Amino acid sequence: MITDGHTKKGVVRAAFPHTIPVLTGYIFMGMAFGILLASKGYGPIWAFVMGLTIYAGSGQFVAVGLMASGFDPINAFLVTLMVNARHVFYGISLLERFKRYGKAKYYMIFALTDETFALHLSAKPPEGMDEEKFYLTISVMDHLYWIIGCVLGGLIGSALPINSVGIDFVMTALFVVIFLDQWKQKQNRVPALIGLGASIICRLIFGPDFFILACMAVLVVVFSLFKKPIEREVRR
Numbered sequence: 061m062i063t064d065g066h067t068k069k070g071v072v073r074a075a076f077p078h079t080i081p082v083l084t085g086y087i088f089m090g091m092a093f094g095i096l097l098a099s100k101g102y103g104p105i106w107a108f109v110m111g112l113t114i115y116a117g118s119g120q121f122v123a124v125g126l127m128a129s130g131f132d133p134i135n136a137f138l139v140t141l142m143v144n145a146r147h148v149f150y151g152i153s154l155l156e157r158f159k160r161y162g163k164a165k166y167y168m169i170f171a172l173t174d175e176t177f178a179l180h181l182s183a184k185p186p187e188g189m190d191e192e193k194f195y196l197t198i199s200v201m202d203h204l205y206w207i208i209g210c211v212l213g214g215l216i217g218s219a220l221p222i223n224s225v226g227i228d229f230v231m232t233a234l235f236v237v238i239f240l241d242q243w244k245q246k247q248n249r250v251p252a253l254i255g256l257g258a259s260i261i262c263r264l265i266f267g268p269d270f271f272i273l274a275c276m277a278v279l280v281v282v283f284s285l286f287k288k289p290i291e292r293e294v295r296r
Contacts, residue, residue: 072197074185089209095217096121098216103214111209111210115206120210154180157180168196175202176199183198258282261278262274263275
């Protein structure tokens with residue numbers, strides 16, 4: 061007998077509520093990207109292709125400036141590496157989990173954005189549901205939200221004259237929403253506080269250009285050394 065928890069619809073219904081903050085954030089953040097891209101003369105098809113293949117919010121915003129400034133592959137590589145280097149630390153923390161996904165592990169690695177990473181740590185599948193299908197569904201849904209937002213922004217930006225100054229602030233707003241969603245769940249407050257504290261300290265020490273990379277390194281060390289005490293606190 062196949063229960064609802066094992067059907068595609070059942071997995072989608074279970075995963076969707078967890079992705080609502082990402083849905084609202086990615087639609088507007090993707091639209092911001094699409095509008096910014098259109099302001100540089102690139103239409104919605106470019107927005108679709110970049111959302112599908114690059115799928116990195118900060119990386120894509122940086123790519124707009126790189127595309128507008130001319131061909132410079134070395135600079136583009138170095139800037140993109142610096143902006144998205146934090147994903148290395150995300151991947152390290154989920155290596156064991158992704159080994160169980162077979163060929164799908166390559167997509168799971170590709171789709172590991174900041175927000176999806178947060179959901180992989182905080183969202184839990186219902187009892188009896190296939191864990192791999194649950195987290196794969198979250199990754200796919202988040203990716204679809206981003207693509208939809210990018211294309212909508214590209215269409216709007218191509219059709220209407222919109223001032224794009226300051227529009228990338230939507231990324232900061234999304235991080236605030238994710239943090240508040242975790243704070244509402246008492247079992248997630250310890251990791252959230254550790255992340256917040258590390259961010260503030262690294263921002264003061266390393267400045268705005270390097271604090272994210274430094275913060276991720278600190279968090280990997282902290283969560284590796286104090287994994288069991290943190291897990292016990294989370295389960296309370």
